[in-house]
Amino acid sequence: MDSRYVHALGAGLLVTIVIVGAWWFQAPALAPATEAVADTTAELGPEALTHGPSAVVLGNPQGDVTVIEYFDYQCPVCRRVHPTIKQLAEDNEGIRIIHKHWPVFGAASVYASRLALAARWQDRYEEVHNAFMSIPGRLDEDKIRKAATSAGLDLAAAERSLDERAAEIDEALSQASAQAAFLRLQGTPGFVIGSYLIPGGLDLDTLKEIVADVRSKTREEQQ
Template identity: 65%
Template sequence: MTSRFPRPSRLRALLASAVLLMAGVVAHAQPAAAATAVADLGPDDLARGPSAVVAANRDGDVVLIEYFDYQCPVCRRIHPFVKQLAAEDKGVRVIHKHWPVFGAASVYAARMALAARWQDRYEAVHDALMDIHGRLDEEKIRKAAAGAGLDLARAERDLKDRGTEIGAILDDGSAQAEALDLRGTPAFVIGDYLVPGGLDLKTMRTMVAKVRAKRSPGGPG
């Protein structure tokens, strides 16, 4: 389901009950969140801060933010679509929000991926974790991360030494998801549209084009 992202001043209120028809999918506006500090943030704010991990095209003009869990089957299925969109359109800045909601193994996977940033292996580890089949466990996570070139001993040190920083990243993403009233993974913010649930590549392209069209002279308001 797709809704216009609420203006910051309205994020605590219910969104309008307008219906958006896009790529053959009818999507209803969703209620916004309860009052938290995150509730004052808009799309541009969500693209910054501790939980915003830039995964592709840092200078892109359209921001695509994905809230995900490595154990979420839909997240795994649409992962190639996000990768392909970023590869074919260098104007799409992809930002990852780690929101591990499927238990301890998901949390460990998220922490391992975040630790990989200090070895410049984040993207490779992210891709490897998304390619795991079935339920996660620590052995599978470590094997996939090592196969992606991660030094596990160093990663474990970073998990310990930088645990507070990594915890703040996860806490920030979780607080945002709660403020946006997300019900599960995946969920996207594309420009000023909030999209709970999975998207196919065609719909992603359509939404990016719609965001750009709104910004162009004479574009829709």
């Protein structure tokens, strides 16, 4: 692992920043998080990031190691690393995945995230997420809707959820944006795994190495 420097996160917690060359996609200028939401980041640590409206849980909900990912469906690196994260969870039943929707690449990204979040109320989130990560090229509303339909989403019902539960979806997106700002993420993807803050994508072997290290340290702390 190429650990370039250490950054303080939360109450005295040290987070190793791992930078991986080209495996990083710079975000455009980001809209600032609202003050009300940003204030909730004051005492964030890795465990606090797993709670709240922005946290979508996949993998093993009771897993002993949590992988938190901030992503945008438009981001090519997010798409590239998506199969790697899936493989990581498949190879290790103790992995809990937390998705954080951080759509920073325009209106199509925002629409895709909102529709994916709405898919939770049809129990189709994971299928829709996988479909969106497989869309080739730049996103547009037509591609997004076709991918959602192919994943089994009832679009009419999802559109109603987008309207009726807009406040919940807005809160999820705002919280993720505030957290990303607090973590000083400058692009997507961004990962938090235990005490590691990782801006960019990693290969499977390195991810497994980090997971093993986090698991080992957790067990030492519990003894």
